[in-house]
Amino acid sequence: MKSSLLLLLLTGPAVVLAQTAPAPTVLRPGRMRAQARGGAANRPDKAPQYPGGPQALGTFFQDNVKYPEAARVKSITGNVLLNATVGPNGRLGDLKVAQSLSPECDAEALRVAALLPPWQPATRLGVPLPVAIQLPVPFGNGATLKVLK
Template structure:
């Protein structure tokens, strides 16, 4: 009888331990434009006081992309336009690490966006109470095909079209 009672007393705590669920992992903070306000009382433990910033701001980033994004030939021919959204972590040194495509256009544009994001200069890292913290950001890489549009505007009209009635 004692061994039976001992077995019950031993099994009860083990059963309670088996029923406890592990705590869910904290999701990284994703900063988006217009969603970077400070919270009263310091906010969540992993929320930065100051978001990461690109050196020179958004205009400088746009200039960097206009100088470095090379629109793939397939995308030019298909007249693909839009943004590839790349998510990456700005680490404590300001370097973008682990870039991944969050929203793509074509495989060629996606590969070009990853190449250009990896070439970005170091950012000013996010800080929490004055200490740099890693933060997940989403970077839109523009593919506007401006070169194709410019070519179409400046293209000469064929002679046969000039001779067509109603075009003179």
């Protein structure tokens, strides 16, 4: 009996602390749907969008990404995958490399992502909220750009 009470007293505060700060929801293609009733408090009804859509985002990268000479010499092509959070104000924050291509390309991807203008933020019941996204930054491959939500 005493050991059960002691265990409850020791683990109780940790459970309360773990529930106080929910992580942003990571959206995946085909998994977005409007919440008719209830649902998680941080699940958006509308995903974040770059102004002008994916084509405008691709154009932004074409205009701003400078293909690093070291990557060009080594014929490195592909995407640097960045993790970021689209905040309630539409600004990208917490930029981190999730999948590296080369150190030079990673640095260039982070530089260009920091230049992105504000997005239309995700909303739940009309209220903007932060949402984690994955953003591929293309290097020398000309592939179709898809933002993973």
